[in-house]
Amino acid sequence: MKGTYAERKKKLFNKLHIKQCAICGYKQTHLLDMHHILPHEKTEKVTTYVLHNKMKLAEEECYKCIALCAKHHREADSGSWHPSFLYHIAHIGEYWE
Numbered sequence: 763m764k765g766t767y768a769e770r771k772k773k774l775f776n777k778l779h780i781k782q783c784a785i786c787g788y789k790q791t792h793l794l795d796m797h798h799i800l801p802h803e804k805t806e807k808v809t810t811y812v813l814h815n816k817m818k819l820a821e822e823e824c825y826k827c828i829a830l831c832a833k834h835h836r837e838a839d840s841g842s843w844h845p846s847f848l849y850h851i852a853h854i855g856e857y858w859e
């Protein structure tokens with residue numbers, strides 16, 4: 763998969779049906795972050811894989827994550843939600859509206 767970083771990120775999010783922040787529904791997908799629900803499972807930032815065009819690795823990493831806007835990513839990092847709740851609402855790779 764070639765193209766710019768933004769194009770690769772868009773294709774990845776489309777493939778995994780990532781459409782919005784899982785907490786608030788913010789839909790600017792180019793501004794969403796992939797937050798690792800369990801930090802010890804983190805191999806690499808999804809962003810780093812996308813930057814280096816390692817899209818298979820990026821996809822695998824996304825399944826450990828939840829899509830969040832910048833505000834809710836901060837809150838998740840500060841421990842606002844239990845990991846089991848985040849897994850429950852993550853829905854990475856599934857159809858959801």
Ligand SMILES: [Zn+2]
Pocket residue numbers: 783784785786787788830831832833834
């Ligand atoms: Zn949000």
